Amino acid sequence: MTIHRQTPLAESLSLSRQFGKDIHLKMEAAQPTGSFKARGVGHACTEHRNRGARRFVSSSGGNAGLAVAYAGRRLGVPVVVVVPNTTSERAKAMIGLEQAEVVVHGSSWAEANERALSMLSPTDAFIHPFDDPLLWTGHATLVDELAEQGGKPDAVILSVGGGGLLCGVAEGLDRNGWGDVPIVAVETRGAESFARAVAADHPVTLAGIDSIATSLGAKTVCVRALEVARSRRIESVVVSDAEAVEACLRLMDDHRVVVEPACGASLAALGRSRIVSESSGRIVVVVCGGVGASAEDLFRWRAGFA
Ligand SMILES: *Cc1c(COP(=O)(O)O)cnc(C)c1O
Numbered sequence: 001m002t003i004h005r006q007t008p009l010a011e012s013l014s015l016s017r018q019f020g021k022d023i024h025l026k027m028e029a030a031q032p033t034g035s036f037k038a039r040g041v042g043h044a045c046t047e048h049r050n051r052g053a054r055r056f057v058s059s060s061g062g063n064a065g066l067a068v069a070y071a072g073r074r075l076g077v078p079v080v081v082v083v084p085n086t087t088s089e090r091a092k093a094m095i096g097l098e099q100a101e102v103v104v105h106g107s108s109w110a111e112a113n114e115r116a117l118s119m120l121s122p123t124d125a126f127i128h129p130f131d132d133p134l135l136w137t138g139h140a141t142l143v144d145e146l147a148e149q150g151g152k153p154d155a156v157i158l159s160v161g162g163g164g165l166l167c168g169v170a171e172g173l174d175r176n177g178w179g180d181v182p183i184v185a186v187e188t189r190g191a192e193s194f195a196r197a198v199a200a201d202h203p204v205t206l207a208g209i210d211s212i213a214t215s216l217g218a219k220t221v222c223v224r225a226l227e228v229a230r231s232r233r234i235e236s237v238v239v240s241d242a243e244a245v246e247a248c249l250r251l252m253d254d255h256r257v258v259v260e261p262a263c264g265a266s267l268a269a270l271g272r273s274r275i276v277s278e279s280s281g282r283i284v285v286v287v288c289g290g291v292g293a294s295a296e297d298l299f300r301w302r303a304g305f306a
Contacts, residue, residue, distance in 0.1 A: 003042025003071045004031055004141065009149040009284070014254045019270050022282045024150070026142060029257050029289030033098075035215075036139060036288050037067035040168060041127060043138025045071035048125035053077065055124045059109065059116035061087035061095070062215055063290050064129035069098035082116040084108050094291065130162030131222040139168020140175060146284060147176050154281025157184040157273065159266045159288050160194040162218035163225025169286065170228045182233040184276065186269040188241050188261065191216040195236040198229050212241045212301060215262035215290050235275045242305040243268040248298050251287070258298070260290030 028036035058068040061083035072079035079100035105115040190210030209217035248264035
């Protein structure tokens with residue numbers, strides 16, 4: 001049994017026309033729980049269950065925690081998600097709907113995470129949101145599907161939070177013999193921990209996160225993300241929150257899908273990437289999804305930027 005499902009690769013005629021390129025969208029918003037997290041989290045949870053884990057513990061109130069809750073329900077393994085008191089009622093309710101136990105502790109993710117780690121017994125498995133090779137191997141299935149859905153892309157565009165998706169897509173490209181395919185790695189301004197790390201060539205920790213794209217809000221990317229950046233062709237692109245929201249609304253109209261600004265960022269990068277502007281082949285954008293923003297949130301943000 002796999003926890004994730006195969007997602008469509010949709011041709012975007014409207015984006016292709018606008019940018020004069022051949023643009024395809026890998027629709028991870030169609031995953032159970034609405035984001036690509038189902039892939040890596042599903043794989044990690046399945047492995048841990050097979051090794052005897054009796055409970056999954058997460059400290060993410062976002063898409064990762066939701067994916068752990070879903071995977072636990074599907075695998076018949078209890079889940080506890082520890083979140084800070086800043087987590088929205090809506091997010092807690094969604095995790096609760098998946099039958100996971102939600103524990104509220106502390107006023108920051110760091111405090112919630114500390115509590116989660118302190119709860120771990122030897123038969124528990126802690127599921128990290130981005131820094132775990134099991135996760136990356138699961139995310140890599142996204143590229144395996146591309147191989148069946150029309151073949152080698154000319155470039156892949158994806159968003160970077162802690163760098164788990166980046167590491168997974170790089171692994172997937174390598175294991176399909178596509179190590180030469182360049183990756184456009186996108187963040188929003190105020191959450192650009194990867195861009196800063198690449199520029200400095202060592203891990204950089206942001207003092208704080210100043211972006212509405214909360215799913216990109218890892219203050220430090222994983223060490224592996226920097227290794228990936230050193231070992232292949234990667235272009236780091238930073239877009240504004242306003243551009244990310246605009247791209248979300250455009251996707252909503254064109255493809256009837258609501259996603260977070262964390263995902264809109266990758267679509268917004270189509271107009272900002274040198275790799276895209278120089279490409280003559282097929283561009284694949286990973287529409288990573290996310291359930292943390294409603295259509296109303298998107299409209300409200302747009303009005304705020306105007
Ligand atoms: C988790 C997530 C990201 C960032 O992924 P990382 O693996 O942390 O880089 C981007 N977008 C959405 C919707 C996410 O859920």
